[in-house]
Amino acid sequence: MVAANHRIPIQIGSNSRGFRGLGEEAVCVCFIFNQICFIFLIASIVWSNGKPWDDQRKFSLPALRSFGFGKKSLVPQINLESRYLADEIRALHGEPTDLSALLNKATANVISQLVFGRRYEYDDPEFIGALEALADAFGLVSETDPVIVFESLVHTPWYKPYRGCIFKLRDFVMSHLHNHQETFQKDNIRDFVDAFLAHDISKDYSLDTFWRIVLDFFAAGTETTAVVTSWAILYLAVHPDVQKKVQDELDAVVGRGQQPNTSDRPNLPYCDATLMEIMRIRPVLPVSLPHLTSADVSIGPYTIPKGTIIIPNLWAVHHDPKEWCEPHLFNPDRFLSADGQTVVKNEAWMPFSIGRRDCLGMQLAKMESFLLFANLFQQFDFKLPPDQPTPSMRGHTGLSMPPESYQICAIER
Numbered sequence: 510m511v512a513a514n515h516r517i518p519i520q521i522g523s524n525s526r527g528f529r530g531l532g533e534e535a536v537c538v539c540f541i542f543n544q545i546c547f548i549f550l551i552a553s554i555v556w557s558n559g560k561p562w563d564d565q566r567k568f569s570l571p572a573l574r575s576f577g578f579g580k581k582s583l584v585p586q587i588n589l590e591s592r593y594l595a596d597e598i599r600a601l602h603g604e605p606t607d608l609s610a611l612l613n614k615a616t617a618n619v620i621s622q623l624v625f626g627r628r629y630e631y632d633d634p635e636f637i638g639a640l641e642a643l644a645d646a647f648g649l650v651s652e653t654d655p656v657i658v659f660e661s662l663v664h665t666p667w668y669k670p671y672r673g674c675i676f677k678l679r680d681f682v683m684s685h686l687h688n689h690q691e692t693f694q695k696d697n698i699r700d701f702v703d704a705f706l707a708h709d710i711s712k713d714y715s716l717d718t719f720w721r722i723v724l725d726f727f728a729a730g731t732e733t734t735a736v737v738t739s740w741a742i743l744y745l746a747v748h749p750d751v752q753k754k755v756q757d758e759l760d761a762v763v764g765r766g767q768q769p770n771t772s773d774r775p776n777l778p779y780c781d782a783t784l785m786e787i788m789r790i791r792p793v794l795p796v797s798l799p800h801l802t803s804a805d806v807s808i809g810p811y812t813i814p815k816g817t818i819i820i821p822n823l824w825a826v827h828h829d830p831k832e833w834c835e836p837h838l839f840n841p842d843r844f845l846s847a848d849g850q851t852v853v854k855n856e857a858w859m860p861f862s863i864g865r866r867d868c869l870g871m872q873l874a875k876m877e878s879f880l881l882f883a884n885l886f887q888q889f890d891f892k893l894p895p896d897q898p899t900p901s902m903r904g905h906t907g908l909s910m911p912p913e914s915y916q917i918c919a920i921e922r
């Protein structure tokens with residue numbers, strides 16, 4: 510096993526045919542031990558390898574894109590959800606509140622519309638229950654936890670709380686799948702689940718296994734973008750000078766009377782640079798998902814044999830002093846040209862990882878995090894509650910790295 514702490518080994522590891530998990534041989538071993546483990550590993554875009562992964566990715570991406578996934582046509586939907594979110598925040602009247610559950614509801618509704626064809630009211634008990642289970646599941650394990658690879662460990666006593674969350678989420682997804690099966694019409698494909706039912710791939714996966722693929726999207730689509738937004742609110746509350754510059758730019762380019770659009774983005778370099786700096790300094794997945802080399806690779810004096818698990822340490826790359834000047838300093842200007850007019854890229858910026866197995870939702874995530882960010886800072890000043898200690902900036906390590914719970918006052922501008 511190799512922990513890749515620098516840009517070059519991550520690039521090499523990521524491009525080595527993009528295997529993930531324990532590879533084909535290990536999957537067979539799992540099969541001997543436990544058939545459930547085998548099923549779980551195969552029916553999951555995040556955790557499968559080889560042909561099952563290829564089939565799932567080839568089906569999923571075009572299917573989701575046909576409903577607007579990562580495309581401009583999704584802007585009105587994201588902006589509408591941003592309005593629902595802003596209404597909820599406004600109703601708090603600036604009282605100190607932990608906004609993380611609200612942010613999760615907004616991002617969950619965006620992915621829910623693509624996958625299940627519906628959004629939820631923010632007080633819906635089924636929705637709240639599923640999101641609580643999701644947040645708990647993300648907090649209970651990390652990428653290096655054995656249960657991530659050997660999912661059948663979920664049945665052992667050590668994982669009882671995690672098991673509770675996963676089964677709750679399975680029931681949530683299954684109720685949607687059964688409902689879709691009952692109402693399915695092949696000439697009216699409403700969403701990702703319908704696209705699956707209409708596609709040949711449904712011959713290879715029963716609903717009892719497909720739920721796991723759906724959960725991959727629901728989970729990845731919900732938690733990640735909400736975590737970015739939560740860090741953005743915290744960092745900009747701690748750095749009011751940056752918040753002011755972001756708001757001045759939004760006022761000048763978008764104004765107050767209309768919602769931001771992706772077409773505004775090229776004219777909002779400071780906003781863009783700030784979001785990039787947030788994803789650099791606090792990567793959503795500080796330790797990315799494991800990869801497996803599919804051939805021998807050489808890096809300088811080292812040879813990494815075929816079949817080695819590579820754990821990309823995105824935190825280390827994003828804080829490498831060889832790549833970044835004063836890496837622990839929050840400084841959006843590092844992503845701007847000298848005249849402040851253009852965003853400057855850096856190859857060591859890789860919050861979505863790189864290579865064949867990079868984040869499938871990257872286009873959606875970039876668009877959604879930008880629109881949420883722009884909508885929120887256009888409408889609110891985010892301030893730390895007076896007379897309270899500054900919140901910790903360390904983050905809570907689990908599958909993703911959200912900030913530790915903090916209270917914030919959102920004051921309408």
Ligand code: HEM
Binds near residue numbers: 873
């Ligand atoms: C800011 C938000 C997000 C960040 C920072 C992020 C980051 C990542 C990272 C680091 C990986 C691992 C890539 C690798 O192993 O090389 C990943 C994989 C993945 N992400 Fe995201 N993600 C985000 C949002 C999303 C969204 C919105 C979705 C979809 C709804 C999504 C779906 C996926 C999927 C399906 C994979 C597995 C891809 C595969 O194995 O082929 N992500 N993401």
